Amino acid sequence: MSNAKVLPLVDPVDGQVDAPCCPPVTERPMTALEAETAARMFKALGDPVRLRLFSAVASHKGGEACVCDISDVGVSQPTVSHHLKKLKEAGLLTSERRGTWVYYRVEPSVLAAMGRLLVGSSAAA
Numbered sequence: 001m002s003n004a005k006v007l008p009l010v011d012p013v014d015g016q017v018d019a020p021c022c023p024p025v026t027e028r029p030m031t032a033l034e035a036e037t038a039a040r041m042f043k044a045l046g047d048p049v050r051l052r053l054f055s056a057v058a059s060h061k062g063g064e065a066c067v068c069d070i071s072d073v074g075v076s077q078p079t080v081s082h083h084l085k086k087l088k089e090a091g092l093l094t095s096e097r098r099g100t101w102v103y104y105r106v107e108p109s110v111l112a113a114m115g116r117l118l119v120g121s122s123a124a125a
Contacts, residue, residue: 022117038117044090049073050083054092057104064105 022034030038045051056070071080084104087093093104 022113024116024119040090041092041114044086044092047083047086049075049079050087053080053083054087054106057093058106058111064103067102067104070104 022030022038045054052073053070056073057065060069067080067084071077073080075083084093084095084102088095092110093106095102095104097103
């Protein structure tokens with residue numbers, strides 16, 4: 001059972017690979033809603049501790065990490081929990097409680113959406 005609150009960074013289309021939250025920045029100007037969504041995501045990653053936690057989860061074997069395995073980032077446990085909460089609120093992480101531990105995962109669609117946002121159309125050629 002997941003207790004994650006995921007904001008709409010991506011939107012499934014006909015069961016295919018998820019579409020990005022926003023067009024590549026080189027494609028067209030973003031709408032106000034697209035810019036707000038992207039800014040929320042990048043703001044969450046703008047903190048060095050959050051970026052380290054996000055990286056620890058994304059690179060963890062099996063694609064998910066127990067909070068017990070990623071807490072050594074130089075801040076207290078309550079601060080780690082705060083930063084993980086902010087990453088979840090930005091839609092970058094999902095979580096699942098298993099017994100007394102919480103496991104975090106970066107959805108592949110989130111990484112794909114982030115990549116597509118920053119990659120221009122000429123990079124795909």
